[in-house]
Amino acid sequence: MFAETDLRELVEFSSSEPVLSVYLNTDPTQGNADAYKLRLRNMLKNVNLPADVNAIERYFDLKHDWSGRSVAVFSCAVQKFFRAYPLALPVHDFIYIGNRPGVKPLINLWNNYGGYGVVLVDKQGARLFNFHLGQLVEQQGVLGETVKRTKRGGASSFPGRRGGIAGRTNAVDETVERNMKDVVDSAIRFFEENHIRRILISGSDDNVALFRSLLPKAWQSLVVGTFAMSMTASHNDVLNQTLQVGLGAEQQREKKLIDHMMTSAAKGGAAIVGLEDTLQAIYNDRVQTLVLAENFHQEGYRCTHCEWLTSLPAKLCSICGKEMTSVADVANLAISAVMRHAGDVEVVGTDESFEKVGSIGAILRY
Numbered sequence: 001m002f003a004e005t006d007l008r009e010l011v012e013f014s015s016s017e018p019v020l021s022v023y024l025n026t027d028p029t030q031g032n033a034d035a036y037k038l039r040l041r042n043m044l045k046n047v048n049l050p051a052d053v054n055a056i057e058r059y060f061d062l063k064h065d066w067s068g069r070s071v072a073v074f075s076c077a078v079q080k081f082f083r084a085y086p087l088a089l090p091v092h093d094f095i096y097i098g099n100r101p102g103v104k105p106l107i108n109l110w111n112n113y114g115g116y117g118v119v120l121v122d123k124q125g126a127r128l129f130n131f132h133l134g135q136l137v138e139q140q141g142v143l144g145e146t147v148k149r150t151k152r153g154g155a156s157s158f159p160g161r162r163g164g165i166a167g168r169t170n171a172v173d174e175t176v177e178r179n180m181k182d183v184v185d186s187a188i189r190f191f192e193e194n195h196i197r198r199i200l201i202s203g204s205d206d207n208v209a210l211f212r213s214l215l216p217k218a219w220q221s222l223v224v225g226t227f228a229m230s231m232t233a234s235h236n237d238v239l240n241q242t243l244q245v246g247l248g249a250e251q252q253r254e255k256k257l258i259d260h261m262m263t264s265a266a267k268g269g270a271a272i273v274g275l276e277d278t279l280q281a282i283y284n285d286r287v288q289t290l291v292l293a294e295n296f297h298q299e300g301y302r303c304t305h306c307e308w309l310t311s312l313p314a315k316l317c318s319i320c321g322k323e324m325t326s327v328a329d330v331a332n333l334a335i336s337a338v339m340r341h342a343g344d345v346e347v348v349g350t351d352e353s354f355e356k357v358g359s360i361g362a363i364l365r366y
């Protein structure tokens with residue numbers, strides 16, 4: 001599984017020698033191993049990094065098991081750096097050469113499909129799931145006391161405190177509430193252990209409402225949606241529903257973020273749009289959240305000394321006067337710089353108004 005530590009490592013890796021990054025789509029509905037390998041050879045045929053090309057071809061010939069729907073591979077042979085991550089979700093074929101790994105497709109997957117916690121809840125218990133990048137990582141069942149619906153009186157009533165039918169109803173409610181509190185406690189532990197970043201809840205309206213009301217505020221804010229599903233559904237069915245509802249919620253969140261950023265930038269607030277202003281803000285460490293379109297890339301220049309970035313031709317750095325070197329994509333270096341300075345990166349889908357202002361911008365820290 002591709003974990004946060006893997007993402008961190010890729011973002012922090014840099015080399016004076018080129019790093020070769022290759023994303024290969026291996027979706028079984030789109031072909032077979034021979035077809036994927038042919039596409040890979042075509043992608044690599046003009047790459048003049050023989051040791052890295054060799055390392056990647058060896059991986060596909062000897063190690064890769066062709067499970068999953070895509071794979072991301074990173075090689076910097078001079079530094080003996082090689083990483084391969086099979087992924088359960090498809091990505092587009094993509095090749096990138098630079099002094100850092102090309103991470104944008106992975107960030108995009110991470111934004112859309114990373115860290116889902118799902119709760120299927122009823123009156124007696126719950127099933128908890130962690131789905132990450134389209135895969136089941138962990139699941140757990142919580143089973144509380146049986147809720148007696150039909151039996152009158154008996155052990156679940158409290159003669160002396162309450163009587164008759166009302167007493168039975170209250171006892172049932174108490175059992176349900178006790179079960180729900182146990183479910184919430186287990187769910188919180190599960191969310192914490194699995195580094196859950198967004199939550200989906202499934203169940204009857206009553207149960208979903210009760211679960212939500214018992215959830216502490218900090219966790220409530222991570223609930224991105226609800227859906228209806230049988231308590232006995234297969235984890236594959238739960239996964240598919242999660243991806244669908246989750247992606248819808250993510251698209252809405254992206255739209256809000258873009259609107260907020262553009263409105264704020266237009267009013268002179270703590271946001272900016274456009275490539276050069278964004279690169280300058282990144283250099284000044286003012287970026288809280290870098291926002292860029294999935295298809296945005298731009299050749300440019302990087303200062304070999306202070307890492308200043310620009311898309312405008314420059315031989316010498318405007319900041320420190322040292323030599324500039326050309327780079328295939330300043331967007332990829334911008335992503336890495338923001339993440340290394342504890343900022344967030346949002347890779348967003350196509351948005352017409354965002355395109356008009358350059359498909360890149362940022363929410364600023366100040």
Ligand SMILES: [Zn+2]
Pocket residue numbers: 303304305306307308317318319320321322
């Ligand atoms: Zn410089």
